[in-house]
Ligand SMILES: [Zn+2]
């Protein structure tokens with residue numbers, strides 16, 4: 001083992017700056033091959049350890065829990081490694097191909113997953129499938145394995161494999177560092193199809209009116225879409241109540257943080273502290289419960305829950321604006337928050353003249369550098385550099401101004 005360590009140490013101290021491009025590529029290829037072979041050996045040792053189970057004497061209940069604790073990796077990652085190590089023990093051709101660098105560990109991982117569909121059928125087909133893994137890039141291999149899977153499950157009693165697939169469903173959602181949340185899982189075909197359809201519909205709805213300044217990647221769009229779908233669900237009125245109220249996103253914030261004082265408490269229930277401007281954005285259009293505290297956290301008095309923007313006022317804003325008011329945006333009211341042009345924490349009123357419908361993305365922008373002010377001709381938007389934002393047609397046309405009373409009458413008529 002010390003030879004391995006000194007070999008790695010040799011690599012570590014090597015100066016890469018003097019290598020030519022070709023030599024660097026060859027060097028990288030060598031490292032890649034070595035890493036794959038090392039991975040195969042790591043899993044072989046893990047399988048042996050899993051057979052002997054020496055951790056039982058310390059009270060660990062499984063190889064995965066021991067592994068996660070011993071090497072400080074997430075339980076999901078540890079369980080995945082153990083599952084792969086066990087499976088490879090029964091996959092001699094895959095193991096051999098991985099150990100000799102003929103297939104990548106990504107391909108081996110896909111073969112392990114394919115085997116879970118039907119281990120007996122896999123044992124028969126393994127030489128053929130490993131050969132496919134040798135010849136194809138990962139994307140084509142995925143297609144080959146998908147065909148094999150459907151063929152392998154065709155010979156079984158109807159519904160049998162469906163149940164097996166369903167048993168593999170899992171979803172892990174956990175906060176990580178800096179308030180990021182990691183999502184990882186496998187969905188059964190029914191749920192997966194539903195999720196894919198919903199995400200695609202949500203992304204497509206946005207793409208119908210593409211924004212030329214929108215630089216988001218497809219993956220970022222999907223992440224935003226998932227958030228939007230979840231928010232809609234939280235906003236819908238027919239959800240079950242839990243412990244006397246409908247669950248909602250909870251933000252605890254010191255009112256002085258909303259006024260821009262730094263170092264004041266402002267945190268989400270699950271992911272922890274958030275920035276002051278993000279807190280101001282959430283507070284623009286929220287249900288607020290006032291909590292008087294003694295010191296930092298001891299509650300003295302709880303106020304009633306009140307909406308920052310009462311329902312009739314919101315309907316009036318919806319009637320007047322019809323959707324997001326950011327230039328060029330036509331997202332409908334259900335995608336929008338009511339933004340306070342002058343924030344209520346700064347003394348701004350919750351009146352029609354101080355409220356604007358903004359979709360979630362544009363609401364974020366006006367709290368992050370873009371500015372908006374109310375003028376006699378309606379809202380005027382400025383870029384972070386101070387220039388006026390114009391030149392993009394308002395898809396609803398110019399005639400969307402309405403005085404407050406007219407809007408209120410419309411809203412009441414609509415609500416009646
Ligand atoms: Zn706002």
Ligand SMILES: [Zn+2]
Nearest residue numbers: 324329359362
């Ligand atoms: Zn918008």
